[in-house]
Amino acid sequence: MAVGKLTKQEKSWIAYDVGNSAFVLLSTALIPVYFSSIATGSVVVAWGYAETIAALVIASTMPVLGSLADLRHMKKKFLVGTVGTGALACCALGLTTDAFPFLVIYVVASIMLNSSMVFYDALLVDATTDERYDEISSQGYAWGYIGSCIPFIACLVIVLGGGAIGIDSATGMKIAFVITALWWAAFTVPVFKNVHQTHFKARSEHVIKDAFKGLLVTLKRIWRTKSLRYFMLAYFFYIDGVHTIIKLSTSYGTDLGLDSTQLVLALLVTQFVAFPSAIAYGRLGARVGTKRMLLVGVFAYMCITLFGAFFLKSEVEFWILAIMVGLFQGGIQALSRSEFGKLVPKEHANEYFGFFDIFGKYAAVMGTLLVSVITQLTGEANFGVFSLVILFIVGFVLLRKVPEHS
Template sequence: MSTTTHLPEHPATADDAALRRARFGWYINDWANAAFSATVLTVFLGPYLTSVAKEAADAQGDVHPLGLSIRAGSFFPYTVSLSVLLSVGAMLLAGTVADRTGRHKELMCGFAYLGATATMGMFFLGGDRYLLGGGLLVVANLAYAVSVALSYAYLPGLASPDERDKVSSKGWAYGYAGGGLLLIANLVLFQGHEAFGLSSGTAVRICLASAGLWWALFTIVPMRRLPSRAGASAPAGRTGATASALPAQRGGSAAASGADGADGTAGATADGAAEPAAGSLRELGRTLRGMRRHPLTLLYLAAFLCYNDGIQTVVSQASLYGSEELGMDQTSLVTAVLLVQVVAIGGALLLGRIAHRFGAKSTILGSLGGWVVTLALGYFMPAHQPLWFYVLACMIGLVLGGSQALSRSLFSHLIPAGKEAEYFSVYKVSDRGTSWMGPLVFGLAYQVTGSYRSAIVSLLVFFVIGFVLLLKVPVRRAIEAVGNPVPERL
């Protein structure tokens, strides 16, 4: 049974035991769900589900889900895109319900266990059951997206404006550490599968299921340590935020109601509490309309959704690119992802320190330049050269964690008080494992050209457009426009 922790009045107090407890629970939530991102999406499922689809393919190499004819090699990226399209509405509705009822933790953990169960079900993926694999991927990735979006809503209540880059970066570091630790265990299992009396396929299915088990077990920690309501106590000085920790209650908090008024949207009502589903749908519509009152926040979102779609596509399709285009075996792929995980821990912390000196926006822009160089290296990389593939992995790890952690913390400054879960649900449309435009472009490029090199270089457009849009965001004015205190460094 979970317990409820209430955040202290001033989260910026580093030695406060309740705050440390809540922060640790939040960090471990990243530790728990990163196993799905690393083991399932990044390493094992792409190549394995592609091989399963090829087993079911016809003489032309096509499979026919729902009567459609597509290349077996495009099935995985298309399925990722479908799962994200379906998750968009689920994230927005869940965010609205969470802000309206104060049940952030219950919804976050409920979706986490749904995703973990679907992931454990991947143990039964074998033979030519590519439709089973696609269905489980859709459910797991949708649940992952909703759960992580709700976890992001806790950040404003866990750190003062000047601490958020540091706290967000530490959370990402925990995630990469947890995902990397499980990957090490899975690498030992996969490399030694014959010694354990297992076929390579069975070893992969065990690795997939282990990510679900890991996710489920460690989710117990945030269940016990996080408060039910995200942002129940916001940092001192944040306009519109409540100054005391409030227990979870239906109908929303005073902070949510006050923020609704500031946004031009209506607060929760007693009638809405009696009909939470219908009320939340109406509130969702008001929130989406209210976002138009903050065009600078929307401009930042557009930039993030673009460049991060490119980042996530590189991450989710890297194993497929490595196995199909560069001829890497499964051991090389897992080793490369382990390098990404290890380097990303240091990269997240390093870019966090750089942002403390030069500001988050400038640091993110610099990291996007690093991504362009990384993609160029990937395009020209020779096949069957594991050493160069490991160099590419280190380059990805260096810019991966920091660019995402800083993007998350920077966005937290641009959210009206009381609307954290709803705004982060929109943000999560393109975050770890939930991009859809990139996989769609990647899959179409391969569908047309039959070359994964053409597919990977097609992603450059996302980084270029995202860089240009982010360059145009006046961050200070954007923060002031939503009534939040401006950090010392931007």
């Protein structure tokens, strides 16, 4: 992997990670806490089902949209469309204080966010060169973590300290939704202006029909290619646990009765830890092998899950958990994205990344649903969290079967 000065295209591509990460952080830290103040019953259960519905919709639509986005000039059009809709939905979260309509609007915003990531991920092959995938993908996650802290800190000041200037917490959250939406939209501009789709497939007379045919061909190619087959199966399981921990960490801590302010501040620290960790992880991947570093990350998440299930009882332990997650979260996501980018044909990148997203999002369905159902049946959230260990074990075993990729 070449490590050197970033090009204008690479910087612009990275900028979108800074933009979308603001909503990711808000939805991980503050939105579940706010939702718990307007909802009744278990926050983990309600939030888990909402995330499950969003993941199902994304996984069902992204392969077809991804295939269409592989046509010339279409990647950025789909990216702008999903970001625009998502930003509007983010603003609309402040229009209601009823739990159900709030969840509906959140599901729309979440669908748009994650859909935009498919088109954004696929633009990696247009923004840089093969040998720089690990570096640029890691830089994206790293700057996303640190950059998202700027609007998030502003939101925290308004929500938690707004009382000093006459702004109650509910009004503060409405302002926070607008700040986040504007930040997200603003950082979409550089990638739209400076990253051009250089890899695309030819347009045919029967676009929709050929898109479905192309999906079947792509799925067959993935299954017949040993490296892709085992990588995708492994990714399906281990990224499930990663996504579930990200999505449900705050609501899990809330159900345990931990102080909401402490939970939010701990997750903010996660962002600062993740910044250097993601960059270091990407460079270690180049030196010792991407697959080896992915195995290290999956094993680390097994340990993190066990810690969360059996030892998380106080705010101090949540801080420890947040730091542990920060060390590995960005690295495992970045190297998964870059490794997949190396394995797929560039002119069909969006189509392949659509399946990449399917595996990730259907896994998220399995994880959030598993945690929600077990928590609801047992009345103990830690049993739901413990079940995620199985997914990491299966992912680890399958990942070991992936042939080495130089």
